[in-house]
Amino acid sequence: MSSDELSSRTPEASSGRRPRLDDVAAEVGLSTASVSLVLRGAPGPSAATRERVLEAAARLGYRPDRAASLLARRRSRLVGVMMKDVRNPFQAELVEDVQEAAERQGYDVVLSAVTRGRDERRAVETLVDSRCEALVLLGPDAPAADLAALDRQLPVVVVGRPVPALRTAPGEAGVDVVRAADDEGVGLAVEHLAGLGHRAITYLDGGRGTIAAARRRGYTRAMKRLGLGGYLSVVPGDRTEESGTRAADALLEERGGARPTAAVAFNDRTAVGLLDALIRAGVPVPDGMSVVGYDDSPLARLAHVDLTTVSQDTAAQAEHALAALVERLDGGRTAHREVVLPPRLVVRGTTAPPPNTADL
């Protein structure tokens, strides 16, 4: 971490010019072709030659020019990653994981972030124009039809969002999708709470959208499955902290025996809002009420929050996304694929058995 050399030392700073392949070739008295082979580790050159070339290249501080190599190469071995939201920690984690997965597969990654002056369309265009062979789209907003059109140009995998199936023309199967099973995730949370002895478990909703619908459904089904249908209670909300804070009132008002002892929130933000309101209201967590979030965001991991939550396993999502691309690129797969990953419950400090009802 400390002595990263940022620039390759150039012991013999022969000239100001950046050394090119033919400089190295001249240095060892070989053709650029042979040098190129050695530098890429391609088979052919003898061990002795390799050594001489490598030594000379290192000595001159040679670094291949990406643009030139990209232009000459048949395949770029580049996958483009579009980040929909640079500030979203979930996506940041995905980027890291995709980067790693790509490296393992022998691909390099080009990043393109959507920003104020740069919409999804432009971010994607940059990637395509940069010779990417395939695209990973992190939570894109584009309609399914546009995604399908893009997929006609090059393999595309959408991560983190379901993409409604399109009436597909023959030979087109739509983009691949990798995402987490949101309904299952909420189910896990509910089961965990029920297992601790909770019955009156409330759900703090996340409003409109495919993901919100899936999570809500997960709650309802889990409650019914566990025979808690009579305790169903969904508090409307909008994914923000305020939403959680407002929900606290609703939860605490219900004094009449039906007052919930636990709450599952659409996401960590909402859960944190709720936590905060509960503490201010003098309700201890988890002893007075249990709270579960969703996302396992850094927020949840903050020591003083220590939120029980549901994790989406970004590493696995990245792995699957890359596998999907590589299979289409190198394996010639043509069929559509949707990978739905099981979420994982992360139990931390905001859940405990319900308070003894005798105390109430």
Next chain:
Amino acid sequence: MSSDELSSRTPEASSGRRPRLDDVAAEVGLSTASVSLVLRGAPGPSAATRERVLEAAARLGYRPDRAASLLARRRSRLVGVMMKDVRNPFQAELVEDVQEAAERQGYDVVLSAVTRGRDERRAVETLVDSRCEALVLLGPDAPAADLAALDRQLPVVVVGRPVPALRTAPGEAGVDVVRAADDEGVGLAVEHLAGLGHRAITYLDGGRGTIAAARRRGYTRAMKRLGLGGYLSVVPGDRTEESGTRAADALLEERGGARPTAAVAFNDRTAVGLLDALIRAGVPVPDGMSVVGYDDSPLARLAHVDLTTVSQDTAAQAEHALAALVERLDGGRTAHREVVLPPRLVVRGTTAPPPNTADL
């Protein structure tokens, strides 16, 4: 947001091949040279020609190949941005701002993130190999000497971290630096509190490091300047939430008249930890105690946190960083430059006049 077309429609999908410049040229019966001029908006071609070319290009769905164009062009007009930490919201914001500033200056941005398997050195190499003309390094860890070496290859500006001056060889002046005046920032916080009537203002320290030292100094000086030298009190810490939580004990213990009525924290995380502990301890904020953070991170903006804090104005930092690069690139500036930006106090809900001492 809804109907972003991700792929250019290709009404006449003539062939599977991506159209090239000569396809467009052939289409309109011109040379590639003229077409190139039109497409780049370069002066020369007549209005009539322009129109025909543009029309044909659009019809064929032509998009220039970045690698080819990069290779052929003398100047790439590319600036590379290295993100030290993809998950750092402050850096994410900077990326957006740099992107915007670059666009205004007619430059394009290439992103390179440091991740687990990709250290600073590699991230920077990628940028250099991609023909970037200049580099923006967001909070790099590399030692000053390495930065200086890199700066010998191409203009480099370090954002967000001070870089110690090196014994410079003639003609070398070291990297440019753009950062915020940390001491001043803490000074603003202290002044704000003093203005509200606080005297016993404690500082929650951020441990070792240049930045921490600057902020600590800012606190000490401001207190003395305001005649509050007698109230000086620095609680050791390490920038985490726990650090803030632990500090709460120290603050609340001091019952004997000297108990502080306000605290300034090294950063928002620490401030949030403190807030949390205060609330749990039954001390109302801001009525029982005022708290100021530093960074104006999203954390501070959360509705239920609503933290008074110090903002570093990423937009201005980005603007200055790009200006510095452009001046060296296009303006031939050679002298060293360090821009230190004044921070801005963002007053929110965690600061108020001190509780009436009669009440204590």
Next chain:
DNA sequence: ATGAAAGCGCTAACAG
């Protein structure tokens, strides 16, 4: 095992 030569797709002199 190595070299010669022909591009990759675009840009930039320089002519006309």
Next chain:
DNA sequence: CTGTTAGCGCTTTCAT
């Protein structure tokens, strides 16, 4: 105003 001619720096047949 437009076309011709060279490359940009590297990879890749295809010979040798």
